[in-house]
Amino acid sequence: MTYFYKVRFLFTYFFIALILSTSYTFAQTQDSTQMSKGEKKAIYSSARKATLMSACLPGLGQIYNKKYWKAPVIYVALGGLSYWGISNHNKYSYYSKNLRAENDEDASTINDSKYSSDQLITQKRYYRKFRDIAIMAGALVYLVNIIDANVDAHLKTFDVSDDLSLQIKPYSAIGYNNKLQTGLTLNFTFK
Numbered sequence: 001m002t003y004f005y006k007v008r009f010l011f012t013y014f015f016i017a018l019i020l021s022t023s024y025t026f027a028q029t030q031d032s033t034q035m036s037k038g039e040k041k042a043i044y045s046s047a048r049k050a051t052l053m054s055a056c057l058p059g060l061g062q063i064y065n066k067k068y069w070k071a072p073v074i075y076v077a078l079g080g081l082s083y084w085g086i087s088n089h090n091k092y093s094y095y096s097k098n099l100r101a102e103n104d105e106d107a108s109t110i111n112d113s114k115y116s117s118d119q120l121i122t123q124k125r126y127y128r129k130f131r132d133i134a135i136m137a138g139a140l141v142y143l144v145n146i147i148d149a150n151v152d153a154h155l156k157t158f159d160v161s162d163d164l165s166l167q168i169k170p171y172s173a174i175g176y177n178n179k180l181q182t183g184l185t186l187n188f189t190f191k
Helices: 003-025 037-056 060-064 070-103 117-157
Strands: 164-174 180-190
Touching: 037 060, 037 117, 060 070, 060 117, 070 117
Parallel strands: none
Antiparallel strands: 164 180
16 A cells, blocks of 8 residues: 555545544534523623723723732732833933933033943943833733733633543554554543
């Protein structure tokens, strides 16, 4: 048997197994697999509401989802990043002002730092870099806050009871041309 026929046989076997497994999967009762339109609307509208609340005021979506401990974490992260960004911006402004004073040829402006022009450029770049990092990290925390509120609202109805299980078992059987086939099987149990 050539390679082409082996591959074609495997694909055919795979698709037959896929068709048989999907027909078995959809044989469940409608009550256990589908929600009514009212239930879907309640879940998705609550997710939309939590997302909008978190977008308007960070942490408010987490409070709406009754995950109260997440709001202080968000406020501490945003507050710390704001402090870090503002202090770096103030130092950046200080060194920029002194660099202009050093290079402007005006006797009334004085460089009151102890650095030369090259050192002031280095200091200015250093604080600008960390100011920009603080701004980007703050935007990332804000975005993660919104995504977390949305995902948390969607997962309110997720079943995490003990009735769900996944078992991995070894598999062996005599297959095509009387050859032994071995592998693993995954068994999902929904009680």
